[in-house]
Structures are given as C-alpha cells and as structure tokens.
Amino acid sequence: MSDYKRIAKDGLWDNNIVFVQALALCPLLAVTGTASNGLGMGLASTVVFVLSGISISMLRNIITPQVRIPIFVLIIALLVTLVDMSMNAWMHDLHKVLGLFIPLIVTNCAILGRAEAFASRNAIFPSLLDGVMMGLGFTLALVILGASREIVGSGTLFANAGLLLGNWAQFLELQLIPDYKGFLLIILPPGGFIVLSFLLAGKRAMERSRNNREKSADIILTAEPGNAG
C-alpha cells in the first residue's frame, strides 16, 4: 500500500513533472494563458499518460530493449491521434479551444519519460496509477501557472471555463479586478517563463525553509540528552 502512496506523492509533488523534473515545458508554456486552458490541456494529457502507461506496461514483455524507443513513440503518437480525433468528434467545443494544443501532447517528453522510467518496468496497475498521478501533477502545475498568469495578465480567473466544462462551470468564471487594463507581457509566451521561474523559486524556498525547520528540530532533539546530562 505504501508503494502506491509513494507513487501518488511522487506524481503530485515530490517528482512533479514540471516543478521537479522540469519536463513538458513546451505544452506548458503554450497553453497557460488562462487557468481553463491549462486545466483542459492537463486533463487531455492525463488521459494520454494513463493510456500510454497501461498499454506500454501491458506490452513490456514483448518489446525488446533495442527498439523500445521507436515503439514507445509510435504508441504515444497513436494514442494522441486517437484522443485528438475523438475529441474533435464528440467534444467539439473543447476541441475548438484546445485543438491546436492536442497534437502538442506528442511533444510532451514527460509521457515518453514515464513510459521509459516507469511503465516499461512495472505491472499494469502501478503504471495506471503512475499515469493518473503524473497527469494530475502536470494538471496541477498547468492550472497554477495558468491561474497566476491569468490573474496578473488579464485580471480574471477561469475565463471560458463554461466553454471547457459545460455551462455549469460558469460560476467559476471570475472577474477579479474590474476595469483591469491587462498586463500583456504575462499573457505572451515570455510571461510563461517569467511566472514559471517565480513558481519554481517559490517551491524551492518553501522546501528549504521546511528542511531548515526539520534540521533545527533534529538538533534540539539530539541536544536534549546532553542538556539533561
């Protein structure tokens, strides 16, 4: 059980694709102008993470090491194309928003990375879980980055969420800063890099202060007997 917990924690935080592995930056920076776009891209990627995890884990005993990379690429490209086609056919409004970015999932090196590092070495269920968790971790990063850029850049949050998730989601759409003129730089691609760097720095600072706290706690604990003595 703790193994599964480990997988979940790795995917969501400890080994997060964006914040720790710094992979998948191409789709990340391309879509995160708004939180809604980030969410849609994240969910679509999660579907591909899961499907590729399952299928590569299933086939891991057939695929020989010599040709594994082209076969992984083939499987991932196949899955992305199928997801693209079915979204175009049956989730057309979402596809209109994300359409340009779906083929970008192929360029998501993180999916190939998980195929190589995890799914090709593990059984089906752990690979499925790894796919879900890595995908959710990626979604989390996309939404955080998208929300930060959207708030600073256009003063809204979850704009067009209704378009993405259906009309019920319109309550998510917020105009946080009325009459905001916008901060164009943050919406444009360079803004993606800038905001991401702040987020990464923030995560580092958080972890450092936590480590320092733990270290000082250790010192007090080990020092106590000495004090007593």
Next chain:
Amino acid sequence: MSESSHPWKEYVSTQAILLGVFSLVATALLVMGNLATRDAIAERLREDLRASLSQVIPDSAHDNDLLAHALAFKDDNSAQLMVYRGTRDGKLTALAWEITGKGYAGNIRLVLGVDTNGKILGVRVLQHAETPGLGDNIEASRSDWILGFNGLSLGNPPAEKWKVRKDGGQFDSFSGATITPRGVVTAIRQGLEFFRSHKTTLTQPVEITSPEKIS
C-alpha cells in the same frame, strides 16, 4: 521489458519484425479511429461553418440551408473558393465567402457576407494569431470595430478611402496596432472587388447549379 533470456530476442530480424508489427497494428487502429469519427467530425465542421456563415448572413435574409447552394469557384490565384449563397423564396439574396488578410502574425481568416448588390451584410474574424489585447480587437466579441463595415460597399466609401486612417483612408485603427486593421480592411476591399469582377457568375440563378454537398 524482461531481461533478454531468450536468444531470439537479440536477433536483428526480431527487432525488424517487432517494429513492423507494431506499425501495422497502429495503422489499423488509426484507420478504425478515422472511420469511427469521420462522419461526426464532418458534421461538426458543417455546424461550425453554418454558425460562422449565419453571423454574416442574417437569418431574415435567407430561408435555405446556406450550405446547399454553394458554388465552387476558382479565384484569381486559382485556389478553390467556396461561395455560399442564401436565397429567400428561391431568389438569391446574399453571398458569403472566406477572405484572408495579412496580419501582424500570419494570416487573418475572415468570412465576408454581401447582398446581391455588393453591399456588406457582415464581416467576422474566423481565425487569427494577432497580439492579444492589441490586434484582437478585430474580434466582434472584443470590440464593435468590425461591425463598422456593415452596409458599406465599394462605392461607399470611394475606393481611395478604403484604407485605414493612417494611410489616408476612413477606417480607424487601434492604438498600438496598425498592421492588423490594415490587413483586415485590405482583405475586405479585395473581397468586394472579387465580387464586382465575378458578379455575373456569382449571382447566377440558384436553379442552374445543382446543390453541392460540402464536406
């Protein structure tokens, strides 16, 4: 991947066959996926087309299916151009087709609707990659600039005024973006000129052309 305990797993021919089989299976799956989604996607695209056409041809101007009386037309660059035509009581009332302008960041695709005299019924942007916050004011959802073309034609304003104000014409450009509106104005003017020079072909009675299926 299990450890290569079987010697056959090391053969070159095994790798080749493996790759070949995977490619075949992937191709077969793609074919199946395409067959399963093809009709639905075509239907969605028709809906999209209808939706964008209905923005430039008001519902009151036609009572037919706008896709039913389309005319395939070879334009000046000998590319295929579809001209969609609206009729009311069997009489031609409106035409719409796609025009392309040169924007700041690539092409701007628009749809232009005119009545049979070449007067603009409406123009809408279909797709563009202009700068958010500056050039995207050409979208009807962001600014009513594009609505200012309604009712205009080649004689109104006169040809030399079919330019943005900066070039001596009568159309406003937005602060910070000149290239975008210039591209749009030029595209609309060219669209109207296209209509003028091919008016007889374009406005031929609807009965002559057999209804064409658009996919």
